[in-house]
Amino acid sequence: MSEQFNEIVEETYIETLENLAFVFSDKMDKEEALEMLDDSEFYLSSMTFSGGLEGRLKLATVREVGGIIAENMLGGVEDGNENLYIDSLKEITNVICGKLVTEIAGTEPIIDLSVPEVTTIDRDNFKEMLTDKGSLVFNSEEYLVVVIFKIEKK
């Protein structure tokens, strides 16, 4: 993907996390990210879009990030409320996807967004995403987040 495209994804991710969840992020070097990789539990949040633009957004991170986002968005949640953590990740994915498709396709075409889904993935799957050519990696509050935004059809 082009440098400009990656910049759009990077800016949108960073801005959305800051504005919606008060989480500060920086893009990371993948080698550095691989050194940070441990045996945490990972979530993968993904959704598709179709219509004027077709493709998919995937966001993978550790479970703790869901907790931080939920906590910040709601001003406090009880510990271990997994459903809210998952829900928060879905919503962040949803907002990022909406912004990205509008940024790339413009405001004229109708683009249908799917409902985001969250699954758990293991370290190997996370590592595969991290090393994917099309992925961007971020350090969000000292946790790894991998973002893959792919356009399949315009």
Added chain:
Amino acid sequence: MSLNVLIVDDSKVVRKIISKTLKLTGIAISEIHDASNGKEALEVMNDEWIDIVFTDINMPIMGGVEMVEKMDKDGLMQTIPVIVISTEGSETRIEQLTQKGVKAYLRKPVTPEKLRDVVKDILGIKDE
């Protein structure tokens, strides 16, 4: 005037955020109902008096567009103002929704100020 509000979104987090944001607007709220999809929302509107609906578009089972279309066919529900709160940015979609009777469209995230201004405008609430 104290409002009965219905918030429709498949995300519990979003429903909580909109609820909190509404309470920060300073507008008098009597009761906040919520629903996780359009079908549930229609059931609430059948059972409860609702003054205004805030809805997302993309939801499982029944989305916001279909819900608005069904509301439009009901003599009583068609009078309830609907505000869409969504991540989508298509002006074509906004135009379509407006033609189906949606009163306003707000993009997430929504601030209390934006929400207050839109609600006051739609319901004709004047500053005292």
